[in-house]
Amino acid sequence: MTSTVTIPAKPGPVSFDLTKTALIIIDMQKDFLEKGGFGESLGNDVGKLFKAVAPCKAVLDACRNQDDVLIIHTREGHRPQEVCISKHKLSQTNNCIGKAGAFGRILIRGEKGHDIIPQVYPLESEVVLDKPGKGSFFATDLELILRAQNIENLIVCGVTTEVCVHTTVREANDRGFHCLVIEDACASYIDEFHAAAIKMVWAQGGIFGNVASSEELIKALQA
């Protein structure tokens, strides 16, 4: 049985069979959204990301109402033993990974700062995917999960637009998954990067995928 929805999007509408669709929410972690975590340690104003929280929650709630949509939450982070961080990543991030922050050791699995913010906290039934890199496919079993569940389409939300969202969309596109990025459910510390990263997805006929607003998606799901 199919349950296909058509969603207005740039550069054109997309039709997704919801039984073959996953929502992937990228890295909505305290480490990126709260003061005293990884994002702030890199010199960013973490308040910039909060505008994505309500749209992300609205998309999550709408997808939770569709029994067919697989829901995946990702978390960027490293093992407590710090064995899966390259010297390069460490030095390029002010050597802050593993150091004490406001919510425990920065970007370390199991610490409070590594966990997802309460507004979009995963349910037991939802997949939580820990990843050591920016992309969600690198060094994870995401592709195995998607293939095993017959997923062809990804609805993508989260932070930050030009880093982990974009890397994931590029990885997914090369693997043949059709990405729909939800513009207002993503955010960046740097406004012009958000705008450019969003346009890069849908430009050139949709070179990496399509882009819709949370309202467009939710209306289509509720129709």
Ligand code: TIU
């Ligand atoms: N620094 C930055 O914008 N982002 C990251 O380091 N990771 C994610 O985007 N999740």
